[in-house]
Amino acid sequence: MVGREKFDADLNLVQSLLLDLSNTAIDTLDNSMNxxxxxxxxxxxxxxDSDEQINRMEEEVNDRVILLIAKQQPVATDLxxxxxxVKIAADMERIGDYACNIAKETIRIGKDEHIEPIVLLxxxxxxxxxxxxxxxxxFTTQNIEEAKNIAKLDxxxxxxxxxxxxxxxxxGINNPALLSQVTQLSFVCRYLERSADHATNIAERLLYLLKGKHYELNN
Structure with a gap:
């Protein structure tokens, strides 16, 4: 296998690993809410328990990228x-962290009856x-218009x-006895909002990849 073919094969492997990481992180976030x-x-x-697995998946993406840079000396577009x-892997690892944080709030709430606003979540x-x-x-289809639409959803x-x-x-104001769960659900709400922000980050990274310049979709 010639150099360029080897690089493309290794790059495709890294992208496949990233997709595995991404799907795992998204599924974990979804399950944490369930x-x-x-x-x-x-x-x-x-x-x-799944947090360590997601961390390892991110590390594997990073390690393989470092090896590719060290061994193949990629040109500017490949670099x-x-x-x-690497940056998308970090976004997805962070989403896995938010899933863990939601799980911790679930454990804190325990079997207590949920307050009504939880349905909004x-x-x-x-x-x-x-x-x-x-x-x-x-990202998979390199669809710029789909990436731009992420800002509207955000x-x-x-x-x-x-x-x-x-x-x-x-x-909480109407019933101070609910303040503990109000606090916990407020954190859950924040973790979802931050996860959506990371989706926007990924859309901006895709635009940078395809256009070669930075865009801020939140503005």
Whole structure:
């Protein structure tokens, strides 16, 4: 196998590993919310156990990129793609961390009866998961328009975030006995909002990869 063919094969392997990491992180976030709604403590504990796996997957992507740079000395466009792969891997690892944080809040809430505003989190979860899967599809297909649409979805998630936080705070003011769960669900809301921000980050990285310049989709 000649040098360019070997590089392309190794690059495709790294991209495949990144997709595995991404799908695992997104599934973990989705499952963490399911366990919250179901008051499934054992399920939440399994989310905590999955964190090490996601960390290892990110490390493998990083290690393979470093080897490619060291052995192949890629040209500028290839180097840009490798750097984007590393940054997207970091975004996805962070989403795995948010899933663990949600699992911890689930464990803290335990079997207590959920307060009414929790139902609003399901819509926010769905929108966030749609964003993450869409941006992953945009990266796979190199679809610029799909990547640009992520900013609109992020605005919708931000609006949901503000509405849910206000609703939770009102519930806590009206019934101080609920403040503990209000706090925990506010954190969950924040973790979803941050996960959506990482989807936007990935969309910006794809635009940088394809256009060669930086874009800020949130502005």
């Amino acid at each position: 366990y919250l709604f179901e008051k499934d403590i054992e399920g939440a504990l399994s989310i905590l 840009r793609r490798l750097m984007v792969l 399901d819509e926010m979860r769905n929108k966030t998961i749609i964003m993450l899967r869409q941006v992953l599809d945009a 605005d919708e998630v931000d609006e949901m975030y503000g509405h849910i936080i206000r609703t939770l705070l009102t519930a």
